[in-house]
Amino acid sequence: MGDLLINFLSGPVPIEAYLGVSLIMFFAGVYGFLSRKSLLMILISVELMLNAADINFIVFNRYLYPGHMEGFFFALFTIAIAACETAVAIAIIINIYRNLSSVQAGELNQMKE
Amino acid sequence: MAYSSFLQMNEEFSLLIVMISLLVFDIFATEKSMRYFQPLALVLFTLHTVINCIPRDAFEVAGGMFHYVPMQTYVKTILNIGTLIILLQAHQYLNDEANRIKKGEFYFLTLSTLLGMYFMISAGNFLMFFIGLETASIPMSTLVAFNKTDHKAAEAGAKYILSAVFASSISLFGMSLIYGTTGTLYFNEIATVFTGTSLQMMAFVFFVVGLFFKISLVPFHLWTPDVYEGSQTNITSYLSVISKGAAVFVLFTLLVKVFPKIITEWQHILYGLAVLSITVANLFAIRQQNLKRFLAFSSISQAGYILLAIISGTALGMASLVYFVLVYMFSNLAVFGVLSVIEQRTKKVLMSDYNGLYQTNPKLSIVMMIALFSLAGIPPFAGFFSKFFIFSAAVQQGFYVLVFIALLNTIISLFYYLLVIKAMFIDVNDAPIEKLESDFPAKISFVICTLGILIVGLISSFYNQIAVFSFGI
Numbered sequence: 001m002g003d004l005l006i007n008f009l010s011g012p013v014p015i016e017a018y019l020g021v022s023l024i025m026f027f028a029g030v031y032g033f034l035s036r037k038s039l040l041m042i043l044i045s046v047e048l049m050l051n052a053a054d055i056n057f058i059v060f061n062r063y064l065y066p067g068h069m070e071g072f073f074f075a076l077f078t079i080a081i082a083a084c085e086t087a088v089a090i091a092i093i094i095n096i097y098r099n100l101s102s103v104q105a106g107e108l109n110q111m112k113e
Numbered sequence: 114m115a116y117s118s119f120l121q122m123n124e125e126f127s128l129l130i131v132m133i134s135l136l137v138f139d140i141f142a143t144e145k146s147m148r149y150f151q152p153l154a155l156v157l158f159t160l161h162t163v164i165n166c167i168p169r170d171a172f173e174v175a176g177g178m179f180h181y182v183p184m185q186t187y188v189k190t191i192l193n194i195g196t197l198i199i200l201l202q203a204h205q206y207l208n209d210e211a212n213r214i215k216k217g218e219f220y221f222l223t224l225s226t227l228l229g230m231y232f233m234i235s236a237g238n239f240l241m242f243f244i245g246l247e248t249a250s251i252p253m254s255t256l257v258a259f260n261k262t263d264h265k266a267a268e269a270g271a272k273y274i275l276s277a278v279f280a281s282s283i284s285l286f287g288m289s290l291i292y293g294t295t296g297t298l299y300f301n302e303i304a305t306v307f308t309g310t311s312l313q314m315m316a317f318v319f320f321v322v323g324l325f326f327k328i329s330l331v332p333f334h335l336w337t338p339d340v341y342e343g344s345q346t347n348i349t350s351y352l353s354v355i356s357k358g359a360a361v362f363v364l365f366t367l368l369v370k371v372f373p374k375i376i377t378e379w380q381h382i383l384y385g386l387a388v389l390s391i392t393v394a395n396l397f398a399i400r401q402q403n404l405k406r407f408l409a410f411s412s413i414s415q416a417g418y419i420l421l422a423i424i425s426g427t428a429l430g431m432a433s434l435v436y437f438v439l440v441y442m443f444s445n446l447a448v449f450g451v452l453s454v455i456e457q458r459t460k461k462v463l464m465s466d467y468n469g470l471y472q473t474n475p476k477l478s479i480v481m482m483i484a485l486f487s488l489a490g491i492p493p494f495a496g497f498f499s500k501f502f503i504f505s506a507a508v509q510q511g512f513y514v515l516v517f518i519a520l521l522n523t524i525i526s527l528f529y530y531l532l533v534i535k536a537m538f539i540d541v542n543d544a545p546i547e548k549l550e551s552d553f554p555a556k557i558s559f560v561i562c563t564l565g566i567l568i569v570g571l572i573s574s575f576y577n578q579i580a581v582f583s584f585g586i
Contacts, residue, residue: 026286033279042275049282056289065296074240074298078285081247085278088251092258092270099267108268111339 018059026052039093039103043086050082118174121181124165124189125231131157132224139217147216151204154220155554158200162193168582173237177299180237183582187435188234188362195355195442196227198561202450203347204554205457219259222252223351230359234366239288239298242363246284246323250277253356257344269343276326276336284323290316300371309375317372317379324367327360328416331389338401341409346456349405350449353412358438361416365423365434376426383424388518390417395525404452404462404533408445411488414526415441418500421507421519429509432583433502436576440487440499443565447484450558451477454551461546464533469542474549478537480559487566489530490523495570502576 025048032045054075061071093103100107120126135154142150168183200223207216229248236242254277258270292298294313295306307313322333329337341349368379391414398410419441422434454477456462471478487496500523504516551559569575 029282033275039271039275043278046275046278046282049279050285053282053285053289056286057292060289060293064293068296070240070298071292074243074288074292077240077244081244084251085247085274088255089271089274089278092254092267092274095258095261096267096271099262099264108271110265110268111342 015059015063018055018063022052022055022059025049025055037104037106039096039105042105043089043093047082047086050078050085054078118172121172121174122179122235123169124186125228125235127161127165128224128228128231131161132221132228135217135220135224139221147213150216151207155197155200158193158197158224162190162197165193166190177301178238178241179232179235180300181235184431184435184579185234187579187582188359188438189231191435191439191442192227192230192355192359194561195358195446196223196351198442198446198450198558199223199347199351199355201554201558201561202350202446202453205552206345206347206453209457215259219256222256222259226250226252226256226351227355230355233363234359236363237300239291239300242367243281243285243288246281246327249356249359250281250327253277253352256348256351257340259345259348263343265343266345269340272336272343273340280323280326280333284320287316287319287322291320300367303371304373307372307374309378314375314378317375318382321364321368321379321382324360324364325386328357328364328419329413330386330416330420331393331413332386334390334394334413337413338406338409341412342403342405346405346449346453349408350446350453353408353449354442354445357412357416358442361419361423361434361438365431368423369426369431380424380426383420384512384515387417387420387424387515390414390420391519391522395522395529399525399529399532402464404464404467407464407529407533408448408452411526411529412445414522415445415488418503418519421512421515422503424512424515425506425510427506427510428580428583429502430506432576432580433499433506435579435583437499437503439575439579440495440566440569443562443569444484444487444494444496447480447559447562447566448488450555450562451481451484454549454555455546458549459546464536466546467533467536468540469545470537473545473547476559477549477551480563481537482534483563483566485530485534487570489527491527493567493570495566495568498570498576 029045029049029052032048033042036042036045057071057075061068065071097103134157138150138153166186168186171182173180203219206212207219226249229245229252233242233245233249236245254270254274257273258266260266290312291303294310294316295303297303326333341352344352372379394410394413394417398407398414401407401410419434419437422430422437452462483494487494490496490500504519507516
């Protein structure tokens with residue numbers, strides 16, 4: 001166990017470490033999306049999920065397919081798209097605040113069966 | 114690579130030209146000349162529809178990122194006609210005092226959503242596909258929240274964008290795993306190396322969730338009724354017809370083109386989803402009083418029927434899918450058109466408000482009746498033939514039990530469609546909706562829809578034309 005830890009710390013960072021980080025980020029985002037009450041926190045959780053996918057793309061490209069650039073470019077495009085999504089989502093949340101004076105998800109209960 | 118090859122993307126370029134000229138007109142037009150805006154938009158868009166309706170030979174642009182096959186012309190033309198009908202129906206809404214200033218935005222957002230769907234349909238690479246998907250869904254969420262002062266619209270907008278981003282980020286995570294296991298993003302290269310190892314299966318399931326969300330199949334449908342109820346009626350029809358039509362076509366091409374080696378696995382997934390979507394949506398539709406929620410559940414169950422075409426994975430399935438989308442577009446847009454005329458003038462959307470509609474508005478009631486009969490699948494109308502082709506595509510591959518369940522559900526769906534017809538024709542009402550005069554563009558849209566429902570079913574050349582190109586996916 002001790003040797004394993006020393007190997008792990010002294011050698012180059014293995015790909016599994018990065019993938020572990022991205023997986024934890026992704027499911028933290030899923031958990032946050034389902035459990036948070038504020039719309040802004042829900043939005044931040046979704047951003048976490050998008051960024052986890054970006055990390056995956058970059059790590060796969062860097063470690064497994066270093067000859068290509070596809071993963072890097074995909075991550076770049078995704079960052080731009082995530083920015084657009086955040087902008088539109090925040091605009092809609094501001095509109096909700098103007099209408100309801102609150103950004104709590106529980107307040108969005110005008111329509112239900 | 115010569116840049117001139119980009120000019121082959123006719124549909125996209127002509128739509129872009131329409132969009133930009135409308136934007137420029139909207140910016141520089143004076144108050145007085147703004148009344149020419151809508152006629153100009155409709156003429157330009159009709160022109161765009163007409164010049165792009167003839168299929169061309171298959172080609173690739175940008176090293177296979179953009180992959181055109183002749184079948185896509187039919188799908189894009191169907192989407193164009195649907196958008197045109199919706200623009201005609203939205204004419205009255207955009208001329209209201211409160212919305213007059215937002216005309217330009219409405220057209221620009223609608224058409225940019227359409228452009229995103231074009232790219233999604235023609236994608237040959239996951240990057241292109243993802244950009245198309247997002248270009249289709251981000252402007253869509255602003256359209257859903259278009260009525261800024263309406264609480265319900267704001268609520269629907271938030272529900273739509275948050276769940277859309279959630280679904281697309283799950284989908285993106287799946288794409289990253291697909292990239293990790295195959296080392297490429299091009300559809301034709303993935304098809305050869307995607308053999309269905311356990312990581313690849315996980316990637317596949319993550320990836321398709323995004324599309325299932327767009328089509329609103331049952332476990333992923335929870336946003337649908339709220340968003341449909343909250344947004345403006347013309348936008349609801351856009352969501353339920355255009356956005357769904359594009360997504361089912363893309364789902365079919367992706368499953369057949371990119372994941373042919375795991376066909377038994379995805380057939381199992383689709384089997385369960387089809388049964389769930391049709392049954393659950395039908396049962397929920399029965400208890401709806403609000404007609405927009407009612408149509409939301411009806412459209413979920415129609416999406417379940419479409420899965421029967423996808424599950425076959427054959428050329429017959431492809432042809433019957435595109436034909437089904439064509440017929441579904443005409444029928445659903447007729448219903449939504451009547452709904453939008455009535456909601457615009459009287460703000461009434463409950464089924465009990467429609468009691469005795471035939472006495473005061475016979476023409477609207479008859480259009481709605483024909484459309485509902487077509488949705489339910491009653492023989493002389495096109496809906497019967499489209500369902501028939503879908504069932505035969507599924508039977509051909511041996512899905513007898515699935516087709517039997519779908520047939521049973523057709524009877525349930527007939528029951529709830531007839532509830533609306535009974536309300537309009539039989540139920541008595543002391544104070545029915547007063548006599549309404551729909552505006553000229555809406556009348557044109559009703560004529561197009563009714564003719565579509567009557568003609569597309571009876572003249573077989575429509576189906577034959579579609580079937581000619583159905584192999585080229």
